[in-house]
Amino acid sequence: MKPTARSSSSWRENLKYDFKSGLVVFLVAIPLCLGIALASGAPLFSGIIAGIVGGIVIGSLSGSQLSVSGPAAGLTVIVFSAIEKLGTFESFLLATMLAGLMQVGLGYLKAGVIGHFFPNSVIKGLLAAIGITLILKQIPHALGYDADAEGDFVFSQMDGENTFTEIINAFLNPSLGALLIAALAMAILVLWERPLIKKSALGSLLPGSLVAVIAGVLINLLYEMVSPGWVLSGNHLVSLPKANNAQEVLSLFTMPDFSQIGNVQVYISALTIAIVASLETLLNLEATDRLDPLKRNSPPNRELKAQGVGNFVSGLIGGLPVTSVIVRSSANVNSGARSRMSAVIHGILLLVCVITIPGWLNRIPLAALAAILLFIGYKLAKISIFRQMYQTGLSQFIPFVVTILAILFTDLLIGICIGLAVGLFFVLRANYRTTYFFHKEKQSSGEKIKINLSEHVSFLNKASLVHILDDLPENSFVEIDASHTMYMDHDILETIEDFKETARSKNIQLQFVGKEKLISQELDEPLPLPTPTSGADFEAYRKLFENNRQWVTEKLSLDPQYFEKLALGQQPKFLWIGCSDSRVPATEITGTSPGDMFVHRNVANLVVHTDLNLMSVLQYAVEVLKVKHIIVCGHYGCGGVQAAMEDKDLGMINKWLMNIKDVHRLHRTELTHLNQNDRFKRLVELNVIEQVYNLHKTSFVQRAWAENADLHIHGWVYDLRDGRIKDLEIDIHQLFEEYDEVYRFGNGATAPRTLSSTPNPLLQGSNS
Known part of the structure; x- marks a missing residue:
């Protein structure tokens, strides 16, 4: 038996996932593009x-990798007004082009850093609010009441109605x-999520969204024959403009009015669009990164440049302004997209289909598309998300809920601003409370008070510190301990120095521990670090401590409770078995954070049963931590694999490398026909495949399957x-069909339930 692994390029490996997700986003995008244009007072096309x-x-x-851009509901009022x-409309197109140039400039000015200052609770509130908004806005369309345009997501609408009155009217x-x-x-979408369909050939070939749309079209055609009174037409169907020939197609595109280049109002409109579109893009980009199973951080400055180019092109050929759109992006993620190719595919499908088959697209009932958006909305606003946020504490839960309510009753940008304000209140409140640890002791000579300052003391803590210093009793001994403080604002240092005069007047004996270190820090002198000896060899060693302090300071500036939360325990979803090679850091190459991944590394990433x-590590990860994925990761250029291919005597390591030599022996026939470089690369792959097989042979894995654990390898x-x-996408069915009785431990485990072909959170959307 010879295991196989795919060697095709990354885009081909991802294409089947990206095409399915691109198709779903395409179906969702058609009515939204038309609805937003209608709500903006612009031509539908x-x-x-x-x-x-x-x-x-x-x-x-x-x-x-996962963000999808298009016309945004948040810009409808701005576009209509402009x-x-x-x-x-031609003058407005010129403003859109200029806005694009401004966004490119913002990208080069690195203004994208703003996106990193949105609190996690607010971003999660944004996602949940979009989910609830989708549900509320799609209920009328599901009931066949289509008075409101698809792209109108604001609460109070231009026709005098609001979200709730539209629902009442629909009922x-x-x-x-x-x-x-x-x-x-909706029934089809739910059925397609069931394992029986999802893992079948039908589920792999056809996305549930496409099946739901086709079913909607066929039922509407059936109405024509059976019950004409039920037929959906007019406003109840997608309504694309038709063009019968090339000349009519070209007439759908509009050129900007360049004669208005000197109009001041054009520049004011351009600046407004650039600022609002950039903010909305950064918000949606951050939110999409939260949805990304791989938890990668998208480069915001590159995104601003891309958006700028997009708006320039859109304005040049007659399109509305574009931003990253969370509705399309969340549909993209939920449909299993792996790379940005899905966004490109959705754009290509829009271009080809609206020009070639608009008549067929115009047969799609909005009720079928409403079901898709209702399903996406449910996934974004599950009850479990509210439960998780509540468990994190009120400081996270309240901004989360306020953000949701604010977005529901206003619009996205206003709601986010309100959520940010509430989030900032809790940040200030947390800083106010965590400046120090207060301890009192009674002594015969009076009261001794010790104030231990925290690791990071900023100007935000000044009010709290002033308050505690003012309340110190007379005739006491006070020790302010800053020995563990890594950073202190000059304002705080000055406040303590000023208190010395007050202390004398109240007969308070004041001792300030760690003052010298903080003063040297103020003067930009290096803090004392462990120095085992002098010389250049230890500069790198000293640098580790500096790096650690900078890292701690950075984490605390983003979240003052970061390390307290981290210390509560770990719940990683992944076990990583990798090589000890210093060039292959598990968390770095996967973009994961502390607590996300349980790691074991050895030479050549071997799984040896002795x-x-x-x-x-394996038993603890599977039985205690209940990880969902075990990943064996080798790497091309592995020194251990290369050493195993040679006939050198390396001493003790020979015993370890014998495991790789056994892999070489098992696949000698295949490897013999390859040149030296290809043989080296193939042996790296075969070594990983054999280690995956070795994992499946262990009692821990088999017992987990016997207990129906959701474990993927x-x-x-x-x-x-x-x-x-x-991803080598290793198929282990053949192994267990041929050697099932040999490797079974008698625990009732069947052949493995999950394969590498199951979508993996760390690879969805990656350029693997």
């Missing part, structure tokens, strides 16, 4: 143009035909030359 540009142009240039103020004027289509589409160290190879990860 301008929304489609913006969707095409957002997919193809921005998708190609963006550094985000078109009215400028007088013509008072339902369409049984639309309701039946929506119910059937290695008690590894077996202890994967084999990866990391390429040092380009930093990319490749």
Whole structure:
């Protein structure tokens, strides 16, 4: 038996996932593009143009793997107002082009750093609010009441209605035909999430969203034959502009009015669009990164440049302004996208389909699309998310809930600003309370008070410190201990120095421990670090302590309770078995944070059943930590594999490398026909495959399967030359079909439930 592994390029490996997700986003985007254009008072096709540009142009240039761009609901009021103020749509297109140039400039000025200052609670509130908004806004469409445009997401609408009155109107004027289509589409989406369908050939080939849309079209055609009164038409269907020939197609595109280049109002509108679009993009980019199972950080400055180019192109050919859009992005993530190719595919589908088959697209009932968006909304706003946020404490839960309510009753940007204000209040409150640890002791000579300052004391803590110093009793002994403080603002140091005069007047004996260290810090002198000896050899060693202090300071500046939360325990989803090579750091190459990954490393990433160290790690990870994924990661250029290919006597390590030589022997026939370089690379892959097999042979893994644990095992190879990860997608069914009785421990475990072909959170959206 010879195991196999795919050697195709990364985009081909991801294509089947990206095409399915791109197709789903395409279906969701059509009515949203049209609805936003309608709500903005612009030509309908301008929304489609913006969707095409957002997919193809921005998708190609963006550094985000999962974000999808297009016309944004948050800009509808701004666009509507700008078109009215400028007088013509052509003048507005010029403003859109200029806004794009401004965004490119913001990218080069590195203004994207603003995106890093949105608190986690607010971002999660944004996602949940979008989910609830989708549900509330799609209920009327599911009931066949389509008076409100698809892209109108604000609470109070231009027609005098609001979100809740629209729902009431929908229930008072339902369409049984639309309701039946929506119910059937929802049933299909739920069914497609079940393992029986999801893991079948049908589920792999056809996304549930496409099946739901096709079912909706067929049922509406059936109505024409059976029950004409139930037929959906007009406003209840997608309504794309049609063009019968190339000349009519070209007429759908509009050029900007360059004669307005000297109009001041054009520049004011451009600046407004640039600022609002950039803020919305950064918000949605951060939110999409939160949804990304790999938890990668998208480069915000590159995104601003990409958005700028996109808006320039969109304005040039007659499209609306574009931003990163959380509705499309969340649909993209939930559909299993792995790379930004899915966004490009959605743009290509928009371009091709609206030009070639608009008549067929115009048969799609909005009720079927409403079911898709309802399903996405439910995933974004599950009850479990509210429960998790509540368990993190009120300082996180209150900004989370306030953000949701503010977005629901206003719009995205205003809601985020309100959520940020509440989040900032809790940050200030936390800083106010965590400046010091207060301790009193009674002595015969009076009262001794010790104030231990925390590691990071900023100007935000000044009010709290002044308050405690003012309340110190007379005739006491006070010790302010800053020996463990790594950073202190000059304002705090000055406050303590000023208190000395007050202390004398109240007969307080004041001792300030650690003052010398802080003063040297103020003078930018290096803090004393462990120095075992002098010389250049120890400079790198000393640098480790400096790096650690900078890292601690950075973490505490973002979250004062970061280390307190980290100390509460670990709940990693991943066990990483990798090579000891210093060039392959597990958390660095996967973008994971402390607490996300349980790690074991040895020479050449071997799984040896007599290695008690590894077996202890494996048992603890599977039985105690309940990890969901075990990853064996080798790397091209592995020194251990290379040594095993040679005939040198390396002493004690020979015994360890014998395991790799056994892999070489098992696959000698295949390896013999390869040149030296290809043989080396292939042996790295075969070594990973054999270690994955070794994991499946262990009693810990088999017992976990017998107990129906949701455990997945994967084999990866990391390429040092380009930093990319490749999933070998190892099929172990053949192994267990042939040697089932040999490797079974009699614990009732069947052949492995999960394979590497199951979508892996650390690879979804990656350029593996």
